[in-house]
Amino acid sequence: MNKTVTVNIGGIVFHIDENAYDQFKKYLESIKSHFTQSEGREEIMQDIEARIAEMFQEKIKDLKHVITLEDVEQVTKQMGRPEQFGDEDETKPEGETAAPIENIKRRLFRNPDDKLLGGVCSGISAYFDIDAVWIRLIFVASFLAFGSGVLLYILLWIIMPEAITTADKLQMRGERVNVSNIEKNIKEGLESVKNRTAAVGKESGKKAGTIVGRIFEGIGEVLKFLFMFIGKLIAVFFLFIGLVVVFAMVMSMFAFMGLPGTQYPEIWRLVFDTSTQFTFGYIGILLLVGIPFLMLAYAGARILFNIKKGSKVVGLSALGLWLIGLGICFSVGIKVASNFKEKDSVRNSMSLMEPTRKKIVLEMAGAKNEEKDYGYGFGNNTNSDFDVSITDDQFMSGNVKVDIVKSPTDSFQLVEIFYARGNSKKSALENASHIKYSYVQRDSVISLERFFTLDKLEKYRAQKVQVLLKVPVGAEVYLDRSLDSYIYDIDNIQNIYDADMLGRTWVMTSKGLSCVDCDGSESSIDGTRMNFYDEDDGSHIRIDESGVHISGPDGEKVAIDSNGVIIHDGKKTRLKIDTKGMEVPAPPVPPAPPSKRI
Template sequence: MNKTVNINLANTLFHIDDDAYNKLRRYLESIKRSFSGTPGSDEIIADIEARIAELFLEKMENERQVITQKQVDEVINVMGQPEDYMVDEDIFEDEPKKTYTPPTAKAKKLYRDIDQKYIGGVCAGLEHYLGFDALWIRLIFILLAVFTGFGLVAYILLWILVPEAATTSQKLDMRGEPINISNIERKVKEGFDDVADKVKNVDYEKVGNKVKSSSKTFFDAIGDIIMFLFKVFGKFIGILLIIIGAASLIALFIALFSVGLLNSVHFPGVDFYEIVNTTGAPVWVVSLLIFFAFAIPFFFVLYLGLKILVNNLKSIGNIAKFSLLGLWMISIGVLFALGVRQAAEFANVGSIHEKDEMLMENPSDTLVIKMRPTGFEHNREDVHFGRMTFGYDENDNRVLISDDIHIITKKSDDDYVRINVRKDSHGSTSVVARERAKEINYGYALEGNTIALDKHLNTAISNKARDQEVTITLYIPEGKMVKFEESTRGHIGSGIDNDKDYYRSGLVSYIWLMGEDGELKCQNCPEEPEETEEEEEGGKIIINEDGVDINLKDNQDSFEMKINEDGIKVKASDKNNN
């Protein structure tokens, strides 16, 4: 059993076992000895410790993980040993210089180069990242800003979003150079050399006046203001994302456990699922899939909001991220497959026909057509799929009912009234659809001179809702009088030819005669209103199912139409009038 030690490395707390701690301590002490007396040694050592802390954090899966000797060896291998480098090379100018081959150059990271900046260091940072001279990049931004305005927006966004290369490690990252002892030492010494050169040539009085007047440039101040506003806006977005994510997850959890799994709440959606489902998937399975499909994205919305608000929020780890992503993709894929299978249930239509001859006691009487109640009017539920819902028969058995009943008329070829009942349903194949259509229950009866048609069809729940409907075709002899009672309103089908061009419900309550050409002739419809003198003079506008017809007289070539609160006024102009 190894003893563990808590250490603070670059302001970060680590748990490290005793053997690894002793090796790391000796390594850092040897580095301090190597750089003893070197200009900038404190900064070099601080940057080295910061880089070691970064490498440890990359290797840790959680904050409680203990650093072992193996991980210390891996970090030392990346950073290199102090003896691999020549610290004071100028002392031994006659000796051959030792060389050290650093690891292969790493991928560059985008930072703002504040050492070479004109405004925010964006273009200087892009020079390192893209490999183009900063002058050309600045020209591109200027041209885009002048001609499109996009250059200014892009520059400000990059200024806000791209971090500046402040530390030695970040500057090496910006150039794609390995962050090891050699490169850290070189960068720090370069910085000291630059400072020394500037000190030799500086005008102390001017520098003093400049420091007194302003410690920041104008663009630095603008940048600070923009960054402050962006942070405030970012915090607001973070709070909003947390509220949306948390509220959605709570709602989904409640729906999953109360409706999907426990079915403790009578929710209409469950009944709807029972009506339409033919996949065989239980409601709890579909509920679980829907939960994962929506809850996982909302979880990441919540996590993103927390990341915006909490700077030091620990990552959930790549394993958790990819596991959730895989679970989400599986849920979406299964739901898509179930949806395709469900859609296939409506791909084909099957029909069956039931024909009958209606023998009236007195053939000369007017044939009356009405809808009769089926008992489902008051024994039904409010869950609907199209025109289909649940109902209860006389034995209190739950069935599917629908009022999707259509009545059309045609001329009979003989002197008898005939009826054809066509039952339609959908299915994955024509055979399945026809079998489902056979299961539709529908009744009618001849009562004296009245044909009473059921107001509802019904079928067993096991047949599911597949757009079941009934179309009733009445074949009526020529010269036979027909009347549609008020109860048929909403059930009369389209396409019944009549001399008044009435559409569907317009046929109700009038007496109609079946003509020789199969067209119904109205016997008691109101006459068309006579044209008034003003209409005769000014022409007329006819609006019907064929569209709008503007009828002008022969001596008229234009008209004026006014529409206001008083109605519509049409005034025609003669050809001879201006």
Template sequence: MNKTININLDGLAFKIEEEAYERLNSYLDTIKQRLGNNEEAQEVIADIESRIAELFQYKCQGCTIQLSDVEEIIHTIGEPTEIIDEEEVGEETSDSKSSGSSTSSTTYVGKRALYRDPDDRFLGGVCAGLGAYFDVDPLVFRIIAAVSAFASLGITVVIYIILWVAMPKAKSLGQRIEMRGGITFKKMGDNIKEEYEAVSSKFKEYKNKPNYKRMQNRANKTGDVMANGLYQLLNIFGIILGVGIVIWSVLSIMGLVGFFAFKDTLLGLAFTDGEHLLASVPDRFLSYMDQSLLTAASLLVIGIPFLVVLYLGLKLIFRFKSHGKFVGMTALILWISGIVLVFFTGIRIAKSFEESGSVSKVHAFQPTSSETIYLRASEYEISSSDREYLMDIDHLELFSEDGDLIVEGAPIINISQGEKFQMIIDKKARGLNDDDAAFNAETTEYSWSQNDSVIYLDKKFVIAEEALVRNQKVIINIQIPYGKSIEVSPYLDRFIDEY
């Protein structure tokens, strides 16, 4: 069993076999000796250690790093003897290696992700990130940005700033690789070697051109300051937006709750000059339980989105940490529950029309010697002090009469001849069960009267207040004796179905 050692590499903790640790330590020491101890060399060494640490983390998460793992990394990066300082060889060799390095390429596979490239940036690394994403020289995007900045009257600058904020910075090796499409572990090693050579080349170039390095450092610092300032502005804008969202959502929720709490008064004041007639319409068509279920369902379906918006507004203001998935799933479940409750209530209302019932009553007319029977319409509406039409619902009409809500329907009149002088009033209705249907039919009010040979019939039947509207109908079957004729007033003839 090999002895293991806990090490810290670039701020990351790893468990490594002792033999593997000695091989890695010897490799890094050799590189340090070849590069020297100046500041630039230390930066290059730190970059190499960071790449190796990220590669360890990618290859072995939570496991023990073995000697074979270290050897594979060293093989892909290259032995210290293969890393040759350009100053130690002739110009021809340097040109050859430089040409070979520039023509080498890494085969990337998989989907690319859009990041800002911090290793090849001038301001924010946006153009370099776009170049990596589209596999185009970043210089092309920089030229396009510079030219269009003047041609577009500053629109390109706004677009650049938006991309600067929207595109994340490629900080880790995995993000740098993903920026170019992602590669296999073997290709990752080849990429590390190329990155190391690029860092070494950049180090020597910067050592020979200090003015450029100072200029880019100042530009980078300016870019960081601009980015921080932009983030602060976005934070302030987010707080202002959050305050507006919170105020709007709170007012909406209060309005929603207030509407359902005082809907009778509000509807009465809005539509009927203080009389709560329209607010009484649901009481004539729906039971108290159905209205309660629909109210609860409406509060869930409409109110839950307002609560979610309120939560998002508070989060924009206070930026608190929360279980977003839990809150989202809870809100979704409650909202779906409201939808289900709406369908359940709809089915419940539909079932209240399931059964049909009828009540029939025979009325014998008083004998008359007249050879002609006259059917006249009752004129009781004329005596009403205050009667106002409201609306039609199916075959019914709704009226306001002396402050009360009246639901009326037109009867069907059938006339036939027979041995008897009588009238059969057949009232029909629907309900949840037979008893409920019979009650809704029996409580339907219809009036008539007789004065010798004149029969007065109401032009409308009225649904009683204690009954729900359930497709009530009134069918009047009038039978006159043989040998007598009948005369119908012009108004009633529209109700006659058979004659």
């Protein structure tokens, strides 16, 4: 029974027979003494130990866990003894059998020492022992001819491992992995590095020395330049966007401090309960939005100016400030949202003076013959929930909507409904009751105010006004064009769009509003019925139970109905299909040429 020794070789633990360990230890010491004066001694010994560890692992099988003396002798013979390193063909000592010559199998690796991109082509060339230039030509040809070269190259780049260790590089070239070749490979690598460092511009150490090789090196440099150029463009974009947003945030800070020439929407302050809450909310939004864009500009500057190493302090500080902003926004947001939790309304019904002819003209006050704002911006002709302005003494909002409904009595009525929100039903009702709205009636004309007002100290709580004009059956109402953007989805029998209801007189029937003076040019849609009219060129499309009728600006007509199909070009019928069949007018017969006299 022999003792075993536990050793660590190349980062792997092995159990070795005591006698085998003694011989292996002497072997390693002899190698170390051989390379005492050699450059790259540490790297050589690391690669030798790594290769020996691989060979020992091959010796260990399922029922064998200990390295024996026989295993050590076989490994040392394959690796070679120090006295053989100078000459591989030197005669072996008498009585010592030569190590069996193993059949070396090449392995497919990516070659990091001769690469333009990923070392795929040079790795394949080393496996098949041909010039890498031809492999590169094949890839370029496949890319130009079939477009698949790039995809195949990327796929091989992912699949093929990189030759990192010396043993990998020797196996890639089909060379024996022994001490002599390991030493030779490392020394060649060190010599190549020294040559490239000492003599800039020399071609030593490069395998692609042919003209084609230099062409591919040039292509690689061009691709590298393009990637760098695109990277710089992205960096400039990041820097620009980041700086623009940061500049906007700085200007908002000036507006917050009340500096001349700067302002922010007054509704921002009206949303918050107190100035302190507004201040914290502003700081939170500034950090939450500003920090990411500031870091985007910082990243762009790093890429643009080749700053390799970023500051951890900057990154951690930015993350901390952003988290603080997120926390502030979350806290303030919950408090602000609670003020919009409940909704309620106040309804005021007013009797109107009965017009003499049972007809009301409905219009918006002050909307005619006024100077209009054609300035820049969006939504100049619409009144949204945030159409709010502040004057010296009041809060004004244009969120007013108008609707027409049937009156349950035989008289006209006007109903004002004021809506608002609050943190409770009581506060929502109180906020709605503070709305002030007015209208003026002059005989048969009712002029509605375009804005409602609140006291300047009131807070914004999504206040809005809906005006209902109740029209009795048999009475009429004329919708003035000044109601544009104030009416929305008024029900009518013809299902005519709101915009085309303006400038028309409507009568209230038992079924609802019906147009009195519509001429068919109005656009409408209702399930199986559609009616569209283009005022620009006079085109008209009508689809209903009777069929499809299309008319063009120059008298062209297309009719598809129970009578068949008729296509008219404005001058004559070009096609007619009915129960008698299809009729296509024959083309005109050209006149006969004049006869010649002989």
